[in-house]
Amino acid sequence: MVVGEIIEEREVIIIGGGPGGYNAAIRAAQLGKQVTLIEKKGLGGVCLNEGCIPSKFFAEAAKKRMEIDHFKQFGIKIDQVSFDLTVLHKELNETISALQKGIKKLLLDNGVEIVQGTAFFMTENRIGVENGHTFSVYRFQRAVIAAGCKKNRKTKVDHKRIFDFESIYSIQEIPSSLLVAGSSYLALEAASTFQQLGSDVTLIIEGTDLGLDGSIEKELKRLLKKRKIKLITNARIKEIHTAQSAVIYYTKSGEDKSIEVSHLVYGPALIPATAELGVERIGMKLDQNGFINIDQTGKTSVKDIYAIGDITCGIKNASKAIKQGKVAAEMISGIASEYDESNLPSIIHTIPPISSVGLTEEQARQTFERVKSSTFPLSGLGVSAMSSQKEGIIKLVIDADQELIVGVHMIGQGAVELSSAAVLALEMIARTEDLTFMHYPHPSINEGLLEGFEALAGKAIHLAANKQQHNKTESPSQLQQHEQYNL
Ligand SMILES: Cc1cc2nc3c(=O)[nH]c(=O)nc-3n(C[C@H](O)[C@H](O)[C@H](O)COP(=O)(O)OP(=O)(O)OC[C@H]3O[C@@H](n4cnc5c(N)ncnc54)[C@H](O)[C@@H]3O)c2cc1C
Numbered sequence: 031m032v033v034g035e036i037i038e039e040r041e042v043i044i045i046g047g048g049p050g051g052y053n054a055a056i057r058a059a060q061l062g063k064q065v066t067l068i069e070k071k072g073l074g075g076v077c078l079n080e081g082c083i084p085s086k087f088f089a090e091a092a093k094k095r096m097e098i099d100h101f102k103q104f105g106i107k108i109d110q111v112s113f114d115l116t117v118l119h120k121e122l123n124e125t126i127s128a129l130q131k132g133i134k135k136l137l138l139d140n141g142v143e144i145v146q147g148t149a150f151f152m153t154e155n156r157i158g159v160e161n162g163h164t165f166s167v168y169r170f171q172r173a174v175i176a177a178g179c180k181k182n183r184k185t186k187v188d189h190k191r192i193f194d195f196e197s198i199y200s201i202q203e204i205p206s207s208l209l210v211a212g213s214s215y216l217a218l219e220a221a222s223t224f225q226q227l228g229s230d231v232t233l234i235i236e237g238t239d240l241g242l243d244g245s246i247e248k249e250l251k252r253l254l255k256k257r258k259i260k261l262i263t264n265a266r267i268k269e270i271h272t273a274q275s276a277v278i279y280y281t282k283s284g285e286d287k288s289i290e291v292s293h294l295v296y297g298p299a300l301i302p303a304t305a306e307l308g309v310e311r312i313g314m315k316l317d318q319n320g321f322i323n324i325d326q327t328g329k330t331s332v333k334d335i336y337a338i339g340d341i342t343c344g345i346k347n348a349s350k351a352i353k354q355g356k357v358a359a360e361m362i363s364g365i366a367s368e369y370d371e372s373n374l375p376s377i378i379h380t381i382p383p384i385s386s387v388g389l390t391e392e393q394a395r396q397t398f399e400r401v402k403s404s405t406f407p408l409s410g411l412g413v414s415a416m417s418s419q420k421e422g423i424i425k426l427v428i429d430a431d432q433e434l435i436v437g438v439h440m441i442g443q444g445a446v447e448l449s450s451a452a453v454l455a456l457e458m459i460a461r462t463e464d465l466t467f468m469h470y471p472h473p474s475i476n477e478g479l480l481e482g483f484e485a486l487a488g489k490a491i492h493l494a495a496n497k498q499q500h501n502k503t504e505s506p507s508q509l510q511q512h513e514q515y516n517l
């Protein structure tokens with residue numbers, strides 16, 4: 031190894047070029063800082079190379095495949111449909127590489143120095159960077175750690191029959207039968223995508239719930255059933271045997287059972303990428319699982335060192351990493367800023383997609399004295415009939431005493447796009463009157479939001495009067511009865 035003789039001086043060093051790191055780098059550069067970004071693998075991090083983009087590329091393929099079934103209503107006839115996974119992989123790889131080039135160009139255009147190599151802390155203000163046979167040392171004024179997570183290597187994943195939620199999107203054949211383990215958004219996305227691409231899918235979960243608002247969950251379970259995705263609840267995987275197929279042994283409510291499938295996908299526990307960073311050496315405070323403790327500005331327990339994204343405690347998603355990156359960059363540049371997780375949208379790219387902002391009805395009932403909710407079926411909208419995508423609901427939750435919107439949940443086409451309106455409503459502390467006063471484009475899914483808010487007062491136009499009954503303030507038990515009736 032060639033050891034650099036001099037210590038190089040840098041103003042801001044960012045470790046990791048994932049969504050958190052590169053957003054932080056560009057924002058700090060925009061604010062006049064000299065920024066050096068160190069990345070050991072590929073720019074874009076897990077999100078671009080193995081996570082968000084590959085999974086959503088596959089989800090988009092699944093959606094396109096589903097849409098073909100509706101072509102005939104528009105007079106478009108396709109005689110033979112075929113699917114070539116090698117083409118999908120080729121296009122995906124080209125997309126990843128184009129996006130990677132884009133990130134690199136953006137960084138360079140903003141004057142960010144990109145250093146290839148693995149970084150680790152030598153002291154509280156010095157970083158060593160190893161790249162093959164070379165080793166450099168940098169002294170910094172401020173640093174941001176954006177090094178993400180690693181998978182626990184002890185988990186059994188052979189990438190032949192057993193995959194994790196990243197490697198499943200590099201699979202070279204569509205599984206004939208796929209067991210998806212877990213109730214996470216990654217599990218739901220994989221189950222939905224591969225079912226649409228031709229796999230016979232079974233979802234196995236430890237409890238009975240998928241962690242969503244009760245009404246959304248009910249609709250999702252109904253749609254899983256309709257799509258013939260089998261659901262095994264209250265089950266825990268014990269052993270996995272692989273040969274010509276994968277045989278998974280599990281217990282269901284205390285009873286031993288097994289299932290034989292061609293492939294299994296599950297999510298090994300994530301561990302923070304702190305070990306090789308040497309953060310313990312500089313006395314940085316970590317939580318009991320090794321994730322870095324930060325405050326709402328991204329500050330760690332070590333002076334002038336910030337941490338953002340998946341390597342920190344809490345929810346792991348790119349939207350959070352991006353926002354935290356910008357907050358840390360602003361703090362470093364002397365601008366008061368902070369990160370607040372309250373209205374972070376939760377998005378699941380199933381078919382149809384799901385979005386969730388704010389409190390579920392169940393959570394709202396724990397928080398507020400009086401809660402009102404409405405459920406509007408998207409089948410009531412002209413745009414749904416037109417596009418033949420009638421599945422799904424919009425669920426709205428308000429604090430009835432103040433008429434404040436506290437939760438907006440949706441399953442159905444347009445859910446992802448509509449989530450920004452929900453975030454805006456919650457951020458602006460909107461009341462139902464604000465949302466019923468404004469204009470809505472017609473015909474569009476947006477109208478579902480208006481109908482939902484009108485339904486809270488029993489005034490939705492495209493909802494039968496008896497289906498608006500449950501929108502009055504009720505106890506949870508009464509509400510359940512109405513919801514059963516409603517579906
Ligand atoms: C299948 C899948 C689908 C997902 N879908 C979504 C989605 O739709 N929406 C969403 O918001 N989130 C999604 N996520 C989560 C998202 O990918 C992560 O939350 C996000 O990538 C976290 O960003 P980050 O910048 O914190 O870390 P990462 O993206 O993990 O980036 C960290 C970077 O740091 C580098 N690094 C690590 N250690 C060092 C070191 N010592 N020196 C130099 N470089 C180092 C790594 O090589 C990596 O490039 C998904 C994840 C998976 C697995």
Ligand SMILES: NC(=O)c1ccc[n+]([C@@H]2O[C@H](COP(=O)([O-])OP(=O)(O)OC[C@H]3O[C@@H](n4cnc5c(N)ncnc54)[C@H](O)[C@@H]3O)[C@@H](O)[C@H]2O)c1
Nearest residue numbers: 195212213214215216297298299300345346347376377378
């Ligand atoms: N698309 C999105 O961005 C999206 C959708 C839904 C939820 N979320 C947020 O993410 C948080 C966690 O979601 P959850 O409760 O569904 O799952 P979770 O965090 O409990 O994870 C369940 C399984 O998925 C694995 N996993 C989770 N994130 C991963 C990642 N980035 N890379 C590799 N494996 C990963 C975990 O190791 C675990 O085994 C939630 O709090 C939610 O707000 C994000």
